[in-house]
Amino acid sequence: MSINNDQFLKDNPLEIINVLRELQKRDAPISISWPGKQCISKILKVTDGSLIIDFSSHAADNEALQHASKIKISAENHGAKIEFSLPQLQVTHYLNLPAFSSSLPSSLRFIQRREYFRIEAPLQATFHGSTKFDDGIPFIFPLRDISLGGVGALLDKELPTALQEGQCFEQVELDFASFGKLCLxxxxxxxxxRKIINRKNETVAVPRLGFRFLGVTPSQERQLQLIIFALERTAREKYNRVR
Structure with missing residues (x-):
């Protein structure tokens, strides 16, 4: 949900350019949304008066964007949520490849979060994490939610006695099925x-684990952003189908 509060508003052109250039420099994914649609892209170039955005990987989205209005763009940068709007996008070329261009936004919102935004994993997806305890015994757990700061897990079995708060695990493999894998x-x-309703329609209490990531590299953060944006897109498309 967007936060509409002027304390987060930046309307100084130099500040806007600096924020956008930081996204470009970090090659950060951006989420582009317009009525009923969403796609993922990145900023290619920022000048004093214009913004160049890469084409999406989906041809249908690129075609739809050429006729779209009320375009909203969001991104994450070091835990801050960045949001701005553009009236329209025009087709151009950048380094001999098709791209979108626009004038710079007149303002943007830079929301420093106390907590990272979390998105729940699709219940039908078999997302899981896997690692080992110090004695070599494997530990595999289903993933319930994900953010740039960490993941949550709901166990489908008893809590292992070896687990303790504060415990660290190295190179945990996080498997997001078709969305990719990460080792963190x-x-x-x-x-x-947490109380849930099981397949027998019974309310049961299951262990919930909250993990935070340690030492995430810029490349890993970009991959996490892409996974989160893809999950948001999947959730949006599912909502539009059942609405």
Whole structure:
């Protein structure tokens, strides 16, 4: 959900250019949304008066964007949420490849988050993490939600006795099925319980684990952003189908 509060508003042209150039420099994914649609792209170039955005990987989205209005763009940068709007996008070329161009936004919102935005993993997807305890025993757990700061897991079995809050795991493999895999260092921050309804329509309490990422590189953060944006797109498309 967007936060409409003027304390987050930046309307100084130099500040806007600096924020956008930082996204370009980091090759950060951006989410482009317009009524009923969403795609993922990145900023290619920022000048004093214009913005060049890469074509999406989906031809249908590129075609639709040429006729779209009320375009909203969002991105994450070091835990801050960046949001701005553009009236329209025009087709251009950058380094002999098709791209979109626009004038710079007149303002943007730079929202420093106390917590990272979390998105729940699709229930039908078999997303999971896998690692080993110090004694070599494998530990595999289903993923429930993901953010740029960490992941949450709901166990479908009893809590392993070897688990303790504060425990660190190296090179945990996070498998997001068709969305890709990542290997990250993580720390178990919280162990709690959550009540869910199982397949027998019974309310049961299951262990919930909260992990935070340690030492995420810029490349890994970009991959996490792409996964989160892809999950958002999937959720949006599902909502539009059932609405």
């Amino acid at each position: 260092n993580m720390q178990l921050v919280t162990i709690s319980e």
